[in-house]
Amino acid sequence: xxxxxxxxxxxxxxxxxxxxxxxxxxxxxxxxxxxxxxxxxxxxxxxxxxxxxxxxxxxxxxxxxxxxxxxxxxxxxxxxxxxxxxxxxxxxxxxxxxxxxxxxxxxxxxxxxxxxxxxxxxxxxxxxxxxxxxxxxxxxxxxxxxxxxxxxxxxxxxxxxxxxxxxxxxxxxxxxxxxxxxxxxxxxxxxxxxxxxxxxxxxxxxxxxxxxxxxxxxxxxxxxxxxxxxxxxxxxxxxxxxxxxxxxxxxxxxxxxxxxxxxxxxxxxxxxxxxxxxxxxxxxxxxxxxxxxxxxxxxxxxxxxxxxxxxxxxxxxxxxxxxxxxxxxxxxx
Amino acid sequence: xxxxxxxxxxxxxxxxxxxxxxxxxxxxxxxxxxxxxxxxxxxxxxxxxxxxxxxxxxxxxxxxxxxxxxxxxxxxxxxxxxxxxxxxxxxxxxxxxxxxxxxxxxxxxxxxxxxxxxxxxxxxxxxxxxxxxxxxxxxxxxxxxxxxxxxxxxxxxxxxxxxxxxxxxxxxxxxxxxxxxxxxxxxxxxxxxxxxxxxxxxxxxxxxxxxxxxxxxxxxxxxxxxxxxxxxxxxxxxxxxxxxxxxxxxxxxxxxxxxxxxxxxxxxxxxxxxxxxxxxxxxxxxxxxxxxxxxxxxxxxxxxxxxxxxxxxxxxxxxxxxxxxxxxxxxxx
DNA sequence: TTGTAAGCGTTATCAC
DNA sequence: GTGATAACGCTTACAA
Numbered sequence: 001x002x003x004x005x006x007x008x009x010x011x012x013x014x015x016x017x018x019x020x021x022x023x024x025x026x027x028x029x030x031x032x033x034x035x036x037x038x039x040x041x042x043x044x045x046x047x048x049x050x051x052x053x054x055x056x057x058x059x060x061x062x063x064x065x066x067x068x069x070x071x072x073x074x075x076x077x078x079x080x081x082x083x084x085x086x087x088x089x090x091x092x093x094x095x096x097x098x099x100x101x102x103x104x105x106x107x108x109x110x111x112x113x114x115x116x117x118x119x120x121x122x123x124x125x126x127x128x129x130x131x132x133x134x135x136x137x138x139x140x141x142x143x144x145x146x147x148x149x150x151x152x153x154x155x156x157x158x159x160x161x162x163x164x165x166x167x168x169x170x171x172x173x174x175x176x177x178x179x180x181x182x183x184x185x186x187x188x189x190x191x192x193x194x195x196x197x198x199x200x201x202x203x204x205x206x207x208x209x210x211x212x213x214x215x216x217x218x219x220x221x222x223x224x225x226x227x228x229x230x231x232x233x234x235x236x237x238x239x240x241x242x243x244x245x246x247x248x249x250x251x252x253x254x255x256x257x258x259x260x261x262x263x264x265x266x267x268x269x270x271x272x273x274x275x276x277x278x279x280x281x282x283x284x285x286x287x288x289x290x291x292x293x294x295x296x297x298x299x300x301x302x303x304x305x306x307x308x309x310x311x312x313x314x315x316x317x318x319x320x321x322x323x324x325x326x327x328x329x330x331x332x333x
Numbered sequence: 334x335x336x337x338x339x340x341x342x343x344x345x346x347x348x349x350x351x352x353x354x355x356x357x358x359x360x361x362x363x364x365x366x367x368x369x370x371x372x373x374x375x376x377x378x379x380x381x382x383x384x385x386x387x388x389x390x391x392x393x394x395x396x397x398x399x400x401x402x403x404x405x406x407x408x409x410x411x412x413x414x415x416x417x418x419x420x421x422x423x424x425x426x427x428x429x430x431x432x433x434x435x436x437x438x439x440x441x442x443x444x445x446x447x448x449x450x451x452x453x454x455x456x457x458x459x460x461x462x463x464x465x466x467x468x469x470x471x472x473x474x475x476x477x478x479x480x481x482x483x484x485x486x487x488x489x490x491x492x493x494x495x496x497x498x499x500x501x502x503x504x505x506x507x508x509x510x511x512x513x514x515x516x517x518x519x520x521x522x523x524x525x526x527x528x529x530x531x532x533x534x535x536x537x538x539x540x541x542x543x544x545x546x547x548x549x550x551x552x553x554x555x556x557x558x559x560x561x562x563x564x565x566x567x568x569x570x571x572x573x574x575x576x577x578x579x580x581x582x583x584x585x586x587x588x589x590x591x592x593x594x595x596x597x598x599x600x601x602x603x604x605x606x607x608x609x610x611x612x613x614x615x616x617x618x619x620x621x622x623x624x625x626x627x628x629x630x631x632x633x634x635x636x637x638x639x640x641x642x643x644x645x646x647x648x649x650x651x652x653x654x655x656x657x658x659x660x661x662x663x664x665x666x
Numbered sequence: 667t668t669g670t671a672a673g674c675g676t677t678a679t680c681a682c
Numbered sequence: 683g684t685g686a687t688a689a690c691g692c693t694t695a696c697a698a
Contacts, residue, residue: 002675013685018677026683048447049391050675053382053690058446060425067411071612074407078400081428085439090446092393093426095414106418113391113423114381138376224615253616260618279404282557283586283613285593335691346669351693361667383691386674 001044010038021046052114060090061306062110064103065121068095071278072248072295076121076148079299087307089116098124104135117143117306123150123192144309146302149193149293151318158309160302160319162293164193167323168200171273171291172245176208178271178331180243184234185217186227186255187247197247197275215239220251227254228261235262242270249274249281252288256330272330286329293323334377343371354379385447393423394639395443397436398454401428404611405581405628409454409481412632420640422449431457437468450476450639456483456525477642479635482526482626484651491642493635493652495626497526500656501533504606504624505578509541511604511664513576517567518550519560519588520580530580530608548572553584560587561594568595575603582607582614585621589663605663619662626656 003021007014012031019027020035027035038044052058063080065073081091092115094106103125110118118139125147127133133152139145140156151159175183185201187194202212218234220227231254234241244255252274256266264270266286274281277292298321305315336354340347345364352360353368360368371377385391396413398406414424425448427439436458443451451472458480460466466485472478473489484492508516518534520527535545551567553560564587567574577588585607589599597603599619607614610625631654638648 004675014676015678015685015687016683019684022677028683031683045444047386047675048445049382049386049389050690051677053380053386053675053692054677056382056690058382060446063426068401068414069404069408069411071402071404071407074404074410075402077407077410077426078402078428081401081426085427085442090442091426093396093410093414093424094418095411109418109423111378112381113393250612250616257618279583280613280616283583283616285590285618337691347692348669348671348694349667352668355693359667364667380691383674384693386676386691387693389674 062115083303165196165200168197172204175243183243184241186251231258289331394450395448416636498529498533501530505537508576516576517574519584564591582611622664
C-alpha cells in the first residue's frame, strides 16, 4: 500500500494525497475528506524511508552513554528522551562502554543512520589528549554535538555542565562546618568532571589551612564492598580521616558501610557527602548528604539548545550552571 | 557527496561503487581498492535513507519502557541495546510513562520510523482488559513484538519472562525458614508480574498454614519514606508482622528503615526480602536478601529470538525461566 | 568483472 | 485547487 494506491482509490493524483498527508491548506475540504477516508480505510502509513529521503531527515537524534544502567546516566537518558520526544524527535540510544574503539564504532553506527544531532552523556567521552578527541571534532563537522556534563572546544560543539568544581568545594566546606578536621576524597575515574570535583575538594582544603597531598584522594573503581575495604586499608595504615567526600552516591554508600562497621557515630565522629542526588542517597541509613547537579535542567537546556541550533540560531558554546547541596543525616544531627 | 560523485572520481559505475560498499565479492581487487581510496579521501558515508528505501529496513528496533531511570528497566535497556548492537541493530528508545494514551502515541512514533521489531520492557504495558491491549495486537500485525517480563497471547507476540510466582513463593518460604511467623507483602502496582508475585506469596502462606487475607498485602506506590510510614501505620494499628517480602528492592529498603527506626533486630526479630537483585540490595545496611530475575539472560534471549523470527524461523510464543535467591544479611545471621 | 537502467515511495516545482 | 513530473541516492536484475 503506497501513495499511488491511495491516489487511485481516491481518484486524485499523488500530489494531492501528499498535500493531505502533510496538512497543506491548498486542498479543498471535499477532496481532503475523500482522501482521508481512503487512507483510513486502508490504515495506510506513509513510508518513512521515502519520506526521509526527500526531506533528508528522519527527525532522529543519537544519545551516547557509556552505561545506561548507571543511575546518573539513566536519569539523563530519561529526561533527554522525554524532552526530545516533546519536540517530535526520536532517540537512538547507544551504550558504548568505556573503550575508545567501541565509542568510535557506535558513532559510526549513528552517523550511518543519518541522525540530526548527537548527545554525549558524561565526560567519559572526552579523552585526555586532543588527538584522541578528533573523532568528536570530525563528527561535529557533520552534525551538532552536545556534551552533557563534559567540555570540549570546537566548531559545532556545545557543552552544558554543572559547575562541579565549586559544588565540590561547597560540599567539602560543609564537611568542615560539621566538624571535620581531616576529610578525604573518593573518586571513581579521573574524567573531566572527576578532575574538577577533586580540584574543588583541594581548594576547600587549602582554605581550611590544609595542604592537599596525594594521600587524601583515593580511587575506588570497584563495587561498594571494595570501597569499604579501601577505607579499612587506610585505617589499618593509620591514615586518619574523619570525613569522606565522594564523587558519587555509591562511593558514599561505601563510606557509610565503613563507618557502621567500625562503630563510628555519624555525623559526630564521621561525616559523609555524596554526589548526584540519586536514589541511593535516600535509600541509605543514615541518609546521605548529596549534591544535586540538576540532571533534568541540564537535559532540558541541551534539547532547547539543539532546537535553536537546528533552527539556524546562534547559541553559546558553553553553559555552566550551579548545583545545590541537599543535606541529609550524614552531616546533620 | 553521493554515489555518483564517487563513481566519477573512481572512474567506475555507481553499480560498482555499490558493490564495494556492500562487500560484494564480484569486484576485482584493483577496482575495489581504487573505489575505497576515493571513498576514504572524501570520507563518504552512503545516505541511510536512500539505502533503507531500497532495502525496506534500517536495521533498527524500538525499545519501549515506562521509565528509563528505574533501576530494573535501566538494566534491561542496557543489556538489550548491547545485544542488539552486536547483531547490527540500532535501538530507538521510548520512555512512555504510565498512561495508555502516551504509550499509544509512542508506538505511533516508532511505527512511523519503520522499525523492524519492538521490545516492551515490563508488564506495565499489558492492560487488564483485552480491549485496551488491541493497540499491541494491532502492532504485531506489522512487526514482531517481544514482551520482556510481560505476557500477552497473540499472533507475532513473544513473551519472555521470569517465573515470578514460584520465585516469590520460594523467597517467602525462606522468610518462614528464617523464623518468620507473620510475613506481609509490599507491592508497588498490580501489573501482570505484580499479581503473579502476590500469588506466590499467598501460596507460601497457605503452605505454612496461614489463610491469606486482605491485610497481608499492601500497596506502597510512593518513595522510600512513604513505604516506611505505611509500615509504621500498620504497627500503630497493632497489625503484627515480623517479616516483609517486597516486590522490589526499593520497597525492601523502606522495610529496612522501618526496622532500624524501631530498634528491631535483623534478622532475629525482623526479616526482609527484596526483588530484582539491584544495586540497592547491596547498598543497604544490612544488605538485603533479594531475587535475581536474570535481566541479562532475559534480554539476550529476547534478542536471540528476534533474530530467529526475523530470519523466518519459528520460535515459542512463551519462554519462562526460573529466578534465583541471593541471600544477604536481612535473612542470614 | 563491470555497466545500464529500472525501481523504491515520497516531496516539491512547475504548469494549468 | 489540482496534476504531471523531476528529483532524492541507493540496490539490483539484466546485459555486455
